[in-house]
Structures are given as C-alpha cells and as structure tokens.
Amino acid sequence: MSWLSDDALARLRSAASAPDLSGTRYRLIGEVGRGGMCTVFLADDPVLERRVALKVLDVPDTDGDLALRLAREAKILARLEHPGIAPVHDVGRLPDGRVFYAMQYVEGPRLDAFAATTRNLLDRLRVFQRIVEAVAFAHDRGILHRDLKPENVMVGPFGQVLVMDWGLAKALAGDEQRASPSSTPAGPHTGHGAVLGTPGYMSPEQARGEVSRLDVRSDVYALGAILRFLLKSDDVPRPLLAVCAQAMADDRDDRYPGALALNADVTRWLNGQRVDAYPESLLQKASRLYTRHKAAVWLIVTYLVVRGSILFFSRR
Numbered sequence: 001m002s003w004l005s006d007d008a009l010a011r012l013r014s015a016a017s018a019p020d021l022s023g024t025r026y027r028l029i030g031e032v033g034r035g036g037m038c039t040v041f042l043a044d045d046p047v048l049e050r051r052v053a054l055k056v057l058d059v060p061d062t063d064g065d066l067a068l069r070l071a072r073e074a075k076i077l078a079r080l081e082h083p084g085i086a087p088v089h090d091v092g093r094l095p096d097g098r099v100f101y102a103m104q105y106v107e108g109p110r111l112d113a114f115a116a117t118t119r120n121l122l123d124r125l126r127v128f129q130r131i132v133e134a135v136a137f138a139h140d141r142g143i144l145h146r147d148l149k150p151e152n153v154m155v156g157p158f159g160q161v162l163v164m165d166w167g168l169a170k171a172l173a174g175d176e177q178r179a180s181p182s183s184t185p186a187g188p189h190t191g192h193g194a195v196l197g198t199p200g201y202m203s204p205e206q207a208r209g210e211v212s213r214l215d216v217r218s219d220v221y222a223l224g225a226i227l228r229f230l231l232k233s234d235d236v237p238r239p240l241l242a243v244c245a246q247a248m249a250d251d252r253d254d255r256y257p258g259a260l261a262l263n264a265d266v267t268r269w270l271n272g273q274r275v276d277a278y279p280e281s282l283l284q285k286a287s288r289l290y291t292r293h294k295a296a297v298w299l300i301v302t303y304l305v306v307r308g309s310i311l312f313f314s315r316r
Helices: 006-017 065-079 113-118 122-141 216-230 240-248 257-271 283-294 293-313
Strands: 027-034 038-045 050-057 088-093 099-104 154-155 161-163
Touching: 006 065, 038 122, 050 065, 065 088, 065 099, 065 240, 088 257, 099 257, 113 122, 113 154, 113 216, 240 257
Parallel strands: none
Antiparallel strands: 027 038, 038 050, 050 099, 088 099, 154 161
C-alpha cells in the first residue's frame, strides 16, 4: 500500500473542489484562496480578454442562507463603485447550482504581508488612509463592512489599495432600502447574540452580538485596530498611539464619529499639525512647531546671528 504525500493530497482536494465552469464564459486557471464558506479562483474571461477572480460558494445550497449571503454580497459590491473597492463584473450559478460572482482580480500582497516588508511609517500611513477613504465611501452609501482586518486588504504593485471580502457587510439602520432596493432581496439578517467578525478587530458591541447597536463607529474601531497593527515598532509617535486609542475606545461615544474624522487626525499628524486625540503640553507644542518649521527657524536664527555680528563689528 502506497501513501500519498501531503502535497499530493492537497492537489487532489483542489482538483475535487474545482468548479465546473461549463456553461459560463470563464476558463479556470487555478485556486487563489479559501474563506469560511467560499473559494476564490483565478479565471480567464476570453470575451473581454482579462483575468478575473471568481468567488464560488463551497456547497450548492441553491436556495439556502449561504447562497443568499453571497448573492447579497455581490449586489452590495455592485453599488460601491470606488477605486478602493474591487468591482463586480458578473454574477451567476454553476451547473451544480453553486452561486458565484466574478470581480476584479487584484495582484499584490495582503496588507499583513505588505506591512512585513515595508518599514517606512509614511508609506504605511498612506496605505491606511486609502483604506479609510474606501470605508468612508461605503458608510456614505449606507453599508458597514463588519470584518475589517489586514487580511481583507490588498495592496497592488502600482499603488492600488482595495478593501476586500464584504461577506459580513450590513446595511446601516435606516438605510436598508437604500442598500437593498425592492428589486434586490435584503438577504438573511443576523439577530442579537450572533457574533460575526474577527477577534482583535471587532468592536466590543460587535463582540457582544449587539447587532442592532452597530454603526459606523464599529468599523472605526476596526480601522483603529488596523492602524495599531501598522504601527508595530519600537518608536511609535505618541499622537498616533492616541489616535488608535480614541478609535478603539470601549465606549463607542468616545470614538471618532466616523471614518473621515479618524482620517483627518492622521492627516494632521502627517502635516505636522496638532492631533485632536492628543492634548499637547506647551513644550510638546513648541517641539512640534520646531520640527514642522525647522528650516525656517534655522534661517531666521542664521539671519539674526549674521545681523547681530554685523552690528557688533560695525560699532567697534
């Protein structure tokens, strides 16, 4: 009896789960990644001559909760047309009944891998700001992400930053009709007590299963956790730590009121301005102003020294 290696078993499992794309316009290239209920495949679209990512439900579940969730995710993404959110190109069913949708294929590392190879703090913060802008856009369209984390952000080779995996997205209270019009079923709803998300990035109210209390400040908490992840180093500026602390406050009323307010504080730090989340002492304010205007300060000092020297020697 011969035993199969782990690699051989993995190849067999991959082949067994490969979707039958007959009847669709796509040609399978290979598997990209797996999630809780779906697998993402790389496929070729010969009609438009481009590669796409196919997100395919792992089980047929033709009329079940999972199929409704995936279809709803595709419809939510179709409404979020933003450079920081991967667009949906198509949605349909495979011959075996599994639901799938096709979206932009994003090349590049996930945010956690990007952070592992990028030590420059400014580069990390610029990527973070792109994430916040995409999330703020979704909030403006009445959608919460609810699963923001480094693994759900892709960083492309030409500066693209895309927020991915909107499978747990939820319409904000009062925006259900806006997010899911009458022609689009709202899909399954999650009641009180069901905890969905990722530990370490979920807000306290989300971790407690208080679904009815979730609002944009719940995503702000997750953004603060992402910022904290990006700031992992031995010498983090205190104002940025204060930004994280405010974004991740246990009481949602103590957090930033929205993603743009969080982004504004990060921008103020980048511009050498006072950060709202960090009360400054007089000495700290002077130090910040000196750092921001160092060249001008030294130019003035040099001018005064030279001017004083001229006056001193002219009177001798």
